Amino acid sequence: MGHHILVVEDEAIIAMDLFLAVEDCGGVGLGPAATVSEALALLSGAASCDGAILDVNLPDGDIGRVLDELEMRNAAVVVHTGFALPPEVRLRHPHVEVFQKPTLSRVLANALAKKLDEAAR
Amino acid sequence: MVERLPVLCWMADADGYIFYYNKKWYEYTGATPAEMEGWGWQAIHVPAELPRVMEQWRRSLASGEPFEMTFPLLGADGVARLFLTRAVPHRNADGKVIRWFGTNTEITDLQAAEARARESANILQSVIDEVPALVFVKDMDGRLIKANAAVLAMIGRTWAQAREESDADWFSEAQARAIRETDRRVIELGETEEIEEQAGFDEIGPRVLLSRKSPFKDESGNVIGLIGTSIDITDRKRAEMLRAEGEAHLRRVLDQLFAFVGLMTLDGVLIEANQAPIKAAGLKPEDVLGKPFWDAYWWSYSPQIQRRIRDASDAARTGTVVRFDIPVRIVDGEMVTIDFQIAPLRNAEGRITHLVPSAVVIEERVRLEQARGLLIRELHHRVKNLFAIAIGMVNMSARIATNVPELAQGLIGRLNALATAHELIRPALVSDSGDPGATTLDKLVASILTPHLHSSDQLVCAGPFISIGPSAVTSLSLILHELATNASKYGALSTIEGAVQIVWESSKDGRLLVLTWRERNGPPVLVPVRKKGFGSQLMEISAKGQLGGDLRVDWNESGIGVTLTTLLDRLSR
CATH class of the missing domain: 3.30.450.20 (PAS domain)
Structure with a gap:
């Protein structure tokens, strides 16, 4: 596959788990990024980004701007959070799929792979 | 002339021999002149009264002093009526009495009238004495002419004392002045006045009278004083005041x-x-x-x-x-x-x-309810996050473990570190202070390190007070846990002699915290063959990600050295 997948998660151990799960699915991990600014920097430096697994609440704010950027790139996205998308972010991204924490990293990676497959067809 | 007088008249010589009676005399007595002449008048006297009459008449005749006496005289109808009898001497130029002129004025009616008046006055007095109101009559100077028992009781005087005194003797100066002013006004204007007056004191304060004062006029209509009645309304007044005060007090309380x-x-x-x-x-x-x-x-x-x-x-x-x-x-x-x-x-x-x-x-109640709701949501979130971390730990531990005991040991250690971190945050979370929950760096270091120490002097800590927030605490505790685990497996804490020195300080600009971990007296350090094990990766990601800093490991042969740099503001999150 070789899809480039961004992982944004500020909890290190979860981030590592997700990162490895992405690789298990044959993806190429980007990150993990723990903050919004780190994620945006990774995106601007990356040649391509096909999908992302995103936490919502990060030390420097919510994931809204990263979602905006990913949408412009037509990237497939799954969100993994203990809360929910903030209302204004939800308004801008009505179709983003949200998984409640804790969701197994394998489940998230598979869900994302499925989206990428559907997009490829 | 004397014949026309409505009274009985007579004339006597110096010796008292009566030689003349007027027509009225004969009409009243029914006697003849012959019967009456000289001392014949004794026949129409009541025998019992006669001796004292004779005695006084003789005394006047002897002294020449005017005669005045009251005694009954029998009329023609046989009824004795009371007469006031007067006799005055008529003297010659030498002053010698030569004749007496006498008059007898019937006073039976007068006396009866007086008696009736006295009786009705007594009844009136009894009545007004029975009245609980104060009843009084004052003269032009404000002195009592008449007062009922209630007045005397209030001023504490007998009538004999009261008639000699005045308001000034019974009341305070101000009270007496005020009363006198009203009295004067009533007398001068000749009009009835109703007024509240203060008169006297009891243990609580001045007594209050509701007084009605009217001018007192004689038969010709001249004002000669005043008639007054007063009701003691002190108790009513006090009750009113208390009620008003009570109401005012209640209102003040309510207003506050x-x-x-x-x-x-x-x-x-x-x-x-x-x-x-x-x-x-x-x-x-x-x-x-x-x-x-x-x-x-x-x-x-x-x-x-x-x-x-x-x-x-x-x-x-x-x-x-x-x-x-x-x-x-x-x-x-x-x-x-x-x-x-x-x-x-x-x-x-x-x-x-x-x-x-x-x-x-109920703002406070609402606020507390909201705070409690927030706390519950926060706890719920944290629990979910902890499970996510735990699942991540299991996955990661499974990836690196070569056998089941190793997997169990690694997992237990990390889960324990997580539990310790949570325990440190818990008191603040459940406190009522509304604090987001925080611990301090020294507490965290001691909590994570203590299980790995053989004795407490193996750990030396130094650094300022640094607050650690609920988000940063998991990353920091996992980093410290990885370092401690490594030290107790291969480093200074694997021997009794080894020691760990942890020193932290904030950077000059106050943005960063620099923590150094230095191991001493441990076994010689071997630079790991397999670079960047799971522990190292975890520490690095934690330091770089959530803590916004960096982690550097120096593989000194004398002991491992670690420098952790973090953003200070991330630590308090």
């Missing part, structure tokens, strides 16, 4: 009360309300009083709430107490939540006469 208490008519017009809630809304009483309650500023922002108040008033009118929580607007458009109630007010017969709206501000 931030709770709202009002009174509405059945039509919903607010007619009473305490001050504080009106002030709190930046209003004046007239802004709400006399107007429909539901139109008041407090809820005029919301037609729904106005509707609810209106419905509640309707329900209260039929006897139902209605109670609910509503947000109300106060000064500057600020909102507070109140516990609001409208209840019917019934009179003694049980009829609903008014409605009583009342309210207390």
Whole structure:
């Protein structure tokens, strides 16, 4: 596959788990990024980004701007959070799929792979 | 001339021999001149009275002093009537008595009248003495001419004393002056006046009299004093004052009360309300009083709430107490939540006469409820996050473990570190302070390291007070746990002699915290063959990611050295 997948998660151990799960699915991990600014920097430096697994609440704010950027790139996205998308972010991204924490990293990676497959067809 | 006088007349010589009686005499006595001449008059006297009459008549004849005496004389009808008899001597130029002129004036009627007057006066006195009111008559100078028992009792004097004294002797100077002023006014203007007066004191204070004073006139209509009646209204007055004071006191208490208490008519017009809630809304009483309650500023922002108040008033009118929580607007458009109630007010017969709206501000209660809700959500979130971390740990541990015991050991260690971190944050979370929950770096270091120490002197810590927030605490505790585990497996904590020194300080610009971990007296350090194990990766990601810093490991042969740099503001999150 070789899809480039961004992982944004500020909890290190979860981030590592997700990162490895992405690789298990044959993806190429980007990150993990723990903050919004780190994620945006990774995106601007990356040649391509096909999908992302995103936490919502990060030390420097919510994931809204990263979602905006990913949408412009037509990237497939799954969100993994203990809360929910903030209302204004939800308004801008009505179709983003949200998984409640804790969701197994394998489940998230598979869900994302499925989206990428559907997009490829 | 003497014949025309309405009295009995006579004339006697110096010796007392009567030689003349007037016509009235004969008419009254029915006697003849012959019978009466000289001393014949004794025949018409009551025999028992005669000796004292004779005695005094003889004394006057002897001394020449005028004669005056009262005695009965028998009339022609046989009835004895009382006469006042006077005789005056007529003297010649030498002063010698030559003749006596006498008159007898019938006084039976007069005496009866006097007796009747005395009797009625006594009755009157008895009556006015029985009256609880004060009754008095004063002369032009304000002295008592007459006073009933109540007056005497109040001033504590006998009548004999009272008639010799005046108001100034019984009352204070100011009281006496005020009373005298009223008395003068009544006398001068000749008009009746009703006035409250202070007169005397009891143990509580001055007594209050309600007095009615009228001018006292003689037969010709001249004012010769005043007639007064006074009722002691002290007790009534005090009761009134107490009630007024009680009401004023209650009002002051109510006005201080931030709770709202009002009174509405059945039509919903607010007619009473305490001050504080009106002030709190930046209003004046007239802004709400006399107007429909539901139109008041407090809820005029919301037609729904106005509707609810209106419905509640309707329900209260039929006897139902209605109670609910509503947000109300106060000064500057600020909102507070109140516990609001409208209840019917019934009179003694049980009829609903008014409605009583009342309210207390429950902002604090609402705030606490919100805070509790927030805390519960926060805890819920944290639990989910902890499970996510735990799942990540299991996955990661499974990836690196070569056998089951190793997997178990690694997992238990990390889960324990997580539990320790949570335990340190827990007290702040469940406290009522509203603090987001924080611990300190020294506590965290001690908690994570202690299980790995053989003795407490293996650990040396130094650094300023640094607050650690609930987000940063997991990353930091996992980093410290990885370092401690590594030290106890391969480093300084694997021997009794080894020691770990942990020193931290903030950077000069106050943005960063630099923590150094230095191991001493441990076994020689071997640079790991397999670079960047799971532990190292975890530490690095934690330091770089959540803590916004960096982690550098120096593989000195004498002991491993680690420098952790983090953003200070991330630590408190």
